[in-house]
Every structure is written in C-alpha cells, then in structure tokens.
Amino acid sequence: MAETERFGLASHLYVKLRRSHARVVDVAWMAQNDEYAKEILRIARESPDADVAKIVERFEELLGIRRAAPAPTPAPVAKPAPKPATALEKEVARHYTGHLR
Amino acid sequence: MPGASQKSTLRFLCLLIGGLFWAGPLLAQPSLVTPDKISSGDTAWMLTSTALVLLMTIPGLALFYAGMVRQKNVLSTALQSITIACIVSVLWMVVGYSLAFTPGSPWIGGLDRVMLQGMTFDKLQGLLSVSHIAPSIPESVFVMYQLTFAIITPALIAGAFAERMKFGAMVMFMTLWSLLVYVPVAHWVWEPGGWLAVLGAQDFAGGTVVHINAGAAGLMCAFMLGPREGYGKVPFIPYNLGLTMTGAALLWVGWFGFNAGSAVAADGRAGMAMLVTHVAAATATLTWMLVEWVTRRHATLLGACSGAVAGLVAITPASGFVDLTGAFAIGAAAGLFCYWGATGLKRVLDADDSLDVFGIHGIGGLVGAILTGVFSQKIISGAEANLAVQVIGAFITLFYSALMSLLILLLTKLTIGLRVTPEQEEVGLDLTLHGEKIP
Numbered sequence: 001m002a003e004t005e006r007f008g009l010a011s012h013l014y015v016k017l018r019r020s021h022a023r024v025v026d027v028a029w030m031a032q033n034d035e036y037a038k039e040i041l042r043i044a045r046e047s048p049d050a051d052v053a054k055i056v057e058r059f060e061e062l063l064g065i066r067r068a069a070p071a072p073t074p075a076p077v078a079k080p081a082p083k084p085a086t087a088l089e090k091e092v093a094r095h096y097t098g099h100l101r
Numbered sequence: 102m103p104g105a106s107q108k109s110t111l112r113f114l115c116l117l118i119g120g121l122f123w124a125g126p127l128l129a130q131p132s133l134v135t136p137d138k139i140s141s142g143d144t145a146w147m148l149t150s151t152a153l154v155l156l157m158t159i160p161g162l163a164l165f166y167a168g169m170v171r172q173k174n175v176l177s178t179a180l181q182s183i184t185i186a187c188i189v190s191v192l193w194m195v196v197g198y199s200l201a202f203t204p205g206s207p208w209i210g211g212l213d214r215v216m217l218q219g220m221t222f223d224k225l226q227g228l229l230s231v232s233h234i235a236p237s238i239p240e241s242v243f244v245m246y247q248l249t250f251a252i253i254t255p256a257l258i259a260g261a262f263a264e265r266m267k268f269g270a271m272v273m274f275m276t277l278w279s280l281l282v283y284v285p286v287a288h289w290v291w292e293p294g295g296w297l298a299v300l301g302a303q304d305f306a307g308g309t310v311v312h313i314n315a316g317a318a319g320l321m322c323a324f325m326l327g328p329r330e331g332y333g334k335v336p337f338i339p340y341n342l343g344l345t346m347t348g349a350a351l352l353w354v355g356w357f358g359f360n361a362g363s364a365v366a367a368d369g370r371a372g373m374a375m376l377v378t379h380v381a382a383a384t385a386t387l388t389w390m391l392v393e394w395v396t397r398r399h400a401t402l403l404g405a406c407s408g409a410v411a412g413l414v415a416i417t418p419a420s421g422f423v424d425l426t427g428a429f430a431i432g433a434a435a436g437l438f439c440y441w442g443a444t445g446l447k448r449v450l451d452a453d454d455s456l457d458v459f460g461i462h463g464i465g466g467l468v469g470a471i472l473t474g475v476f477s478q479k480i481i482s483g484a485e486a487n488l489a490v491q492v493i494g495a496f497i498t499l500f501y502s503a504l505m506s507l508l509i510l511l512l513t514k515l516t517i518g519l520r521v522t523p524e525q526e527e528v529g530l531d532l533t534l535h536g537e538k539i540p
Contacts (some may be wrong), residue, residue: 007536011528012350012524015527017527027533028536028538052311056324068480075506092336093336095336096336096337096338096339097333097334097336098333099443099447100443100455100457101337101404101407101440101443101457
C-alpha cells in the first residue's frame with residue numbers, strides 16, 4: 001500500500017517539479033529507491049509551492065525520516081532564455097495543434 | 102408477379118414477426134461431417150487468413166496507434182490492443198460465437214453453443230463439425246476466423262479515446278460493447294437469418310459490422326470523455342510515425358485475409374476480393390496524397406498510411422461484389438471523403454477523436470456500404486444489390502452502435518469513471534497506470 005502511495009506521490013511531484021522547475025524526475029525509481037527519493041525530496045523542499053511541501057512531508061513520513069529544517073531560500077537563478085523556435089518547429093507545432101492529420 | 106424487392110420485403114416481414122415470437126433454436130447445433138467433406142484448400146486458406154487478420158490487431162493496429170500518440174502514452178496504447186484481443190477471445194469462446202453465429206431470432210443468436218458446445222473433432226470416428234455458414238472448413242477454423250473480426254472491431258475504437266481513459270473503464274467498456282453491440286450486429290448481417298441479411302444488405306467482409314460499428318462507438322467515446330488536456334492549444338507530437346507506417350503495412354497485408362478470407366474458400370471470388378482490395382487501397386492512398394498536395398503543398402507519410410486504411414475500410418463491404426471499376430471508384434471516394442472526415446468534419450463535430458476513428462472507419466465504412474449498392478455486380482455477387490437497403494443497413498448500424506455505446510459509457514462513468522486524473526494525464530498513462538515508460 002505504502003509503495004502505491006509512494007508511486008502516486010512521486011507522480012504528483014513529477015508534475016509539480018516539471019512545471020515549476022523544468023526538472024524531470026524518474027517516478028518509478030523514486031518509488032523504489034530511498035536514496036534517490038531523499039535526494040529528490042531535498043530538491044523539492046526548495047520549492048515555495050505549498051502543495052509540494054505537503055507532498056514532501058507525506059513522502060518523508062513514508063520513508064520514516066524526520067523532516068529536516070527548511071533550507072534557506074536560494075537566490076533566484078536566472079533561467080536561460082529559451083531558444084527562438086525555428087520556422088520548422090513552428091510549422092510542426094501548428095500542424096499538430098488540434099489535429100493529427 | 103411480385104418483384105424481387107417485394108419478395109424480399111415480404112420475407113423480411115415474415116421473419117420479423119417470426120422473430121418476435123421466436124420459439125426455439127433452428128439448426129442450432131452444427132452438422133457433423135466426415136473429413137472427406139472438408140476442402141483442404143479452403144481450410145488452408147482460412148487458417149492463413151485467420152493468422153493474417155489477427156496480425157492486423159496484434160501487432161498491426163497496436164503499432165499503427167502507438168506511433169501516433171505522444172511518447173508518454175505509447176505503451177498504454179499498445180497494451181490496450183493486446184488486452185482487448187485477450188478479453189474478446191475469452192468472451193467469444195464462452196458466449197459470443199453462440200450469440201452471433203447460431204440461428205435464433207433475426208436480432209440475436211441462441212445460447213445453445215455456449216462454450217462452443219457441439220463443436221466436434223473426433224479422430225477415432227472420423228467426424229468433425231462444420232458451421233452452416235462455412236460447410237467446407239472445420240468449425241474450429243470458422244470460430245477462430247470470426248474471432249479475429251470480433252477482436253479488431255473493439256480494438257479500433259481505442260484510437261478515439263487514446264491518452265485519457267482509465268484502464269479499468271476501458272476493460273469494462275470493451276467487455277460490454279463486444280457482447281451488446283458487436284455480437285448482435287454481426288448476427289444481423291452475417292448469420293443468414295439475421296434481419297439485415299434477410300433484407301438483402303450486402304456486407305462482404307464487415308464495412309457495417311466492423312467499421313461503421315467501431316466508428317460510431319469511437320465518436321461517442323470522444324464525446325463522452327471530452328478532449329485531452331491541452332487539445333487545440335498545444336501540439337500533440339506523434340511519438341514515431343515509423344511505427345505507424347509499420348502498423349499500416351501490416352494492416353494492408355492482413356486485410357487480404359480480412360477480405361479475401363471472407364469468401365470462406367480458396368476460389369475465384371477470394372482472388373477477386375484480394376485484387377479489388379489492393380487496388381482500392383492504392384487508389385485511396387494516391388487520392389489522399391493528392392488532396393494533401395493540393396491543399397497543403399506536400400504529401401505526408403501519415404497521410405499515405407491514412408489513405409491506405411481509408412481505401413481498405415471502404416472496399417471491405419464491397420470486396421466480394423465489385424469489379425476493377427468499382428475498386429477504383431470506391432478507393433478514390435474513400436481517399437477524398439475520409440480526408441474530409443479526419444480534417445473538415447472533425448472540426449465541425451468538435452470532438453477529440455484522438456486518432457480519427459470516426460473520420461476514417463466511420464466515414465470510410467459509410468462510403469463503402471453505400472457505394473456497394475452502386476457498384477455491386479450480380480455476375481460476381483450472385484445477387485442484386487439495393488442502394489436503399491445498403492443505406493438502411495449502414496445508418497441503422499451507425500445509430501444502434503452510437504446509442505448502445507453511449508449507454509455503456511454512461512454506465513461505466515457512473516460505476517468506475519471514465520477518465521484518468523489531470524495529473525495522470527500530464528505524466529502519461531504509461532507511467533501512472535502501468536508503471537513503465539519509454540526512456
């Protein structure tokens with residue numbers, strides 16, 4: 001049961017971290033491997049998102065570890081500017097938006 | 102002297118009334134024959150055809166669909182095809198075959214053949230059973246051949262709800278749909294006592310039973326499940342159209358078993374069916390690509406694959422009845438109308454039919470069923486086709502399938518729910534439903 005819940009929490013964390021930090025998490029591995037999970041939780045703790053904090057808290061309970069003191073808020077890191085989409089990429093995106101064929 | 106259509110109407114009315122007061126099974130048990138009554142040529146071809154049609158679903162359709170969804174849903178999409186194949190296989194042997202292919206009422210067969218009761222192969226006494234529909238091959242081969250049709254029909258529907266349906270909901274829907282929609286429609290059209298067969302509807306290999314049926318159900322699924330998250334706002338890039346092309350090629354080759362196999366004999370009619378099948382597929386492919394080139398200034402691989410499937414769908418009901426001219430005409434019409442079905446009509450319907458099940462199978466099936474009434478040759482088919490009967494058969498199947506699918510979907514929604522959560526959809530069904538993914 002705990003493993004199922006771990007998988008579910010990891011899935012939610014995947015969505016949150018991907019959206020807010022553009023970070024991709026290996027959900028299946030996080031549900032299986034404690035060390036990997038701890039490392040991901042350490043990173044997730046840095047998120048200001050309250051939902052993420054709740055997920056981290058619950059995950060730590062499942063791992064049987066006490067929640068560490070919140071890390072100091074890191075200095076905002078400037079994100080690299082996204083590359084301008086090429087004409088081809090724009091065409092591909094247009095082609096597959098709302099229809100397949 | 103009454104005309105052929107009057108006779109047919111009279112016969113139909115008698116059967117209808119008789120069906121309402123149906124008192125018991127007629128010829129419910131198969132005939133037992135000695136091995137010398139079996140044609141080894143027919144049997145060899147039907148064994149081959151059975152394998153070809155199964156290849157259409159696994160892996161043909163699985164690859165065709167899996168290549169068109171996003172990377173995060175490839176495995177779950179392929180898994181759906183395999184799961185449906187297994188569910189239907191069990192259902193078919195337990196009850197499906199009996200309800201579809203034994204004489205009963207004009208609406209549904211009997212339960213006398215549950216668990217294939219009466220199917221015999223007795224080597225010691227030199228006896229084996231044959232179906233009244235296919236007397237030159239062992240019944241076991243006929244059961245298996247028809248099973249492969251029962252498998253591919255619901256598997257086609259899966260393209261309409263791709264990337265968002267719960268796995269359990271899919272299992273429940275497909276189980277009920279097979280028994281409540283596929284089985285009765287197969288009986289109506291292919292069992293000689295079925296009401297559409299008696300009416301004179303011509304459907305050689307399943308334009309109505311398979312494609313209109315699946316297309317209508319797919320459209321209902323798309324409406325009931327609603328669009329995928331981000332549909333129309335963000336691009337849904339297909340994972341690998343190379344897989345789709347491989348799947349389409351398997352479908353094309355497998356379709357020779359589907360259509361030429363529907364002759365249930367290794368004879369001239371099977372040869373004609375194979376010929377017109379290939380011609381219609383090639384013509385539809387070229388037509389689709391031409392339309393693409395005219396409207397968008399380029400032809401695409403997905404367009405070519407879609408055109409091929411459209412042509413194969415449309416020629417299906419006609420394949421045992423038309424000549425080369427009919428094949429060219431049906432192929433060209435299929436390429437044109439199915440292109441419209443997957444683009445213009447799709448926008449009008451405003452449903453996220455993810456992989457265009459209705460646009461290709463629904464529209465292609467309608468085109469084929471109706472044009473069968475136009476191009477069917479008595480010299481090939483042995484009977485006159487009636488355009489009005491073709492239209493009635495096509496549209497009643499469309500409405501019956503749509504209505505029943507809607508009811509089954511409502512039941513599924515009220516019991517276990519239809520859609521995955523938005524989070525599961527975002528992460529992808531491969532990982533969230535099945536715990537596996539493509540790296």
